[in-house]
Amino acid sequence: VGPAKAPALMSFEAFCALLAEQPGLRALELQGAGEPLAHPRFFDMVAYAAARGIEVTTTTTLLTISDARIEECVASGLRRIDVAPGASDPSDCDYLRPGSKLRRALRNVQRMREAKQRHAAEHPEIRIVLMLLRRDLNELRELVRLAAEHGADALVFQHLWHDVSATRRFVEAESLLKEDPSKLDFAEAQALADDLGIALSLPQARRADAGAARVRCDRPWRGIYVGASGEALPCARVKTPQR
Numbered sequence: 001v002g003p004a005k006a007p008a009l010m011s012f013e014a015f016c017a018l019l020a021e022q023p024g025l026r027a028l029e030l031q032g033a034g035e036p037l038a039h040p041r042f043f044d045m046v047a048y049a050a051a052r053g054i055e056v057t058t059t060t061t062l063l064t065i066s067d068a069r070i071e072e073c074v075a076s077g078l079r080r081i082d083v084a085p086g087a088s089d090p091s092d093c094d095y096l097r098p099g100s101k102l103r104r105a106l107r108n109v110q111r112m113r114e115a116k117q118r119h120a121a122e123h124p125e126i127r128i129v130l131m132l133l134r135r136d137l138n139e140l141r142e143l144v145r146l147a148a149e150h151g152a153d154a155l156v157f158q159h160l161w162h163d164v165s166a167t168r169r170f171v172e173a174e175s176l177l178k179e180d181p182s183k184l185d186f187a188e189a190q191a192l193a194d195d196l197g198i199a200l201s202l203p204q205a206r207r208a209d210a211g212a213a214r215v216r217c218d219r220p221w222r223g224i225y226v227g228a229s230g231e232a233l234p235c236a237r238v239k240t241p242q243r
Helices: 012-020 042-051 067-075 101-118 134-138 140-149 168-174 187-196
Strands: 027-030 055-060 080-083 125-132 154-159 199-201
Touching: 012 042, 027 042, 042 055, 042 067, 067 101, 080 101, 101 125, 101 140, 134 140, 134 168, 140 154, 140 187, 187 199
Parallel strands: 027 055, 055 080, 080 125, 125 154, 154 199
Antiparallel strands: none
């Protein structure tokens, strides 16, 4: 958004200073508009925060990662890693096709699971985060099976909405955000997830004729959001000061 800028990387010293100003911090999510694991001192940040008793989580595409970085994921104290392959194009939402972003990410999930097994490590918890599309309704069981087969601890679906994909017509056709809840049946997928021992999270549909609940957002009272260059932001969804 706006003029192109050089990638913004928060320095390790600035990171430590921010944590020093928040002695009561209990949870920390390291993410942004880019790829968090690409930060050269990402795992130094994780280890520093974890040593202070802070639960650290991150979100990554996990489309590529070296063996050394996988070892650091397990050893650093990272509590949870959300693997969200992303959907910059409608074709990225064709999750089951050979060579899809999801299948690439799942291969790396399996490598991370194997590293956890080698070290007898419980963390990081690995969650696969996908957009729930209309076309997925007939593929939920297969997606659950794939996630469990590759070693994910949880499969989390979120509603597809316009801010996540630039293709508005695609979103309007595929989003289940305003679908009649009575038409959605996830019982079989949930039963399979229970059998395979993987957690399954599905979003609630919101009827188009339902009145919007007038609930004030409490995010600014529950957490602080700081950009890579040190800017204070009102919400994690904003991600950059330009927005």
